[in-house]
Amino acid sequence: MDGLAAWWQGLGPWQTPIEVLLIVVVAVLVRLVLQFVINRTVRSIVTGVKKKQGVEDTQALNATPLAAVRVVQRTRTLGGVLSSVVTTVIVIVAALLVITTIAPDAVGAFSLITAAIGAGLGFGAQNIVKDVLNGLFMVIEDQLGVGDVVDLGPATGVVEAVGIRVTDIRDVNGTLWHVRNGEIVRVGNLSQGWARAIIDLAVPYESDIDQVEALILATAVGMTSEAKWKRLVIEKPEVWGIESISAEAIVVRLVVKTRTSAKDEVARELRMRLKRALDDAGIKLPALNSIVLTGFEGAGSIRGARPPKTAQLPVLEKPKDES
CATH class of the missing domain: 3.30.70.100 (Alpha-Beta Plaits)
Incomplete structure (x- = not known):
């Protein structure tokens, strides 16, 4: 152990570049390992669902119970979001370690940097924080998933990717829309349930x-x-x-x-x-000259063999004026 410490001290001016290189290599290896674990977990869950339903292609799950389709879509979406989060966290931690290695005196200044970042988050970067939090909640609550047909207001189409900040929607014309998660105030999912x-x-x-x-x-x-x-x-x-x-x-x-x-x-x-x-x-x-048939239906026009039952509201009699 003493020999290793002596060898490390003997590197002289090469000590800092080698330490920076080691930090970068370790960060890359950690990312690769975590990415492998995430991908393997996603493939394991998707393959298990396909095997249970006896299909090879994900599209064939459309004919199987609806829960199986949601498991596959949600797993893939969570896998993509986790990959983005892991990459972001590792890059930030590695960058801080590299800065600390190159300039050890900068550790004391991190308190000022943290205060500046906090002020920035409070003003300029608040939209980014809003995008990230909204994206995480949408995935956790299963509001949408990769492969879902959704109406987000700004765009309507098939979800191709859900990131920690942006969701990609491909519409019927083939246009790829990049919608910020923080701008999504409602999600109309046409692929859930029935x-x-x-x-x-x-x-x-x-x-x-x-x-x-x-x-x-x-x-x-x-x-x-x-x-x-x-x-x-x-x-x-x-x-x-x-x-x-x-x-x-x-x-x-x-x-x-x-x-x-x-x-x-x-x-x-x-x-x-x-x-x-x-x-x-x-x-x-x-020939229809005066009849216009609309596509989207309002909630008030939905009825069927089993309409919802509502209780009759009580009728209050107006009191008579006393003479």
């Missing part, structure tokens, strides 16, 4: 509504009974009835509860089959 395919079908005003609704429901039930579509549909299709009436047409609403990734596919197939069924029944769809 989705609902809503089809508003306009038929002539003079049509027999009972016959039309029976035809629509029979077509939808027949489609969802097939093996190809049965695995994508969660519940039996429902006809919610007349949505609107005009002098030209009556709009009937059909809804199908599906898996999140299958909503558009199911809706397109249903539209094609409904068109063929109406043609075979001799029902000609009217």
Whole structure:
């Protein structure tokens, strides 16, 4: 031990560069080891879920229980965030050690540096802190994950990466949006739980509504009974009835509860089959000049076979004025 200390002291002017080099090498090795552990853990969890469900491709998990999909997506997201956090922490610690090695007298000045950094965080860097904290909470609370289809307000699309400061969203046109986590005030996740395919079908005003609704429901039930579509549909299709009436047409609403990734596919197939069924029944769809069908639905228009029950509000009688 004394010989090693003597050898180290004998390096003379080379002592500081070698110490700095050792710090950098150790930091790189620690990062590689932690990165290996994170990647191995992520692969182990993802592979375990795939093996349990008997699939090889992650996309095949869309047909498996929804919890398995969320486990894979959340694991990959947490893996990416942890990798970013590990890299940031190691770089900061290594930089401080290098500065301490090169200028030992700078240790006493770290209190002033810390005060300056605190002031900077309070003013100029507060947005960065907000981005980091918001990103961590979004991942921990499972608000979104890699592969989810989300509506963040500034951008809507598929989540490609979730960093500690920025989330990357690829929209339907292929544009990659870099959204700061601190600017995300709401998250509309279209990939959690289930989705609902809503089809508003306009038929002539003079049509027999009972016959039309029976035809629509029979077509939808027949489609969802097939093996190809049965695995994508969660519940039996429902006809919610007349949505609107005009002098030209009556709009009937059909809804199908599906898996999140299958909503558009199911809706397109249903539209094609409904068109063929109406043609075979001799029902000609009217030209819509004054009817505008909207895409997004408000919470007030959602109802079905089991609408929510609410208690009646008490009616307070106005007291009579005494004469």
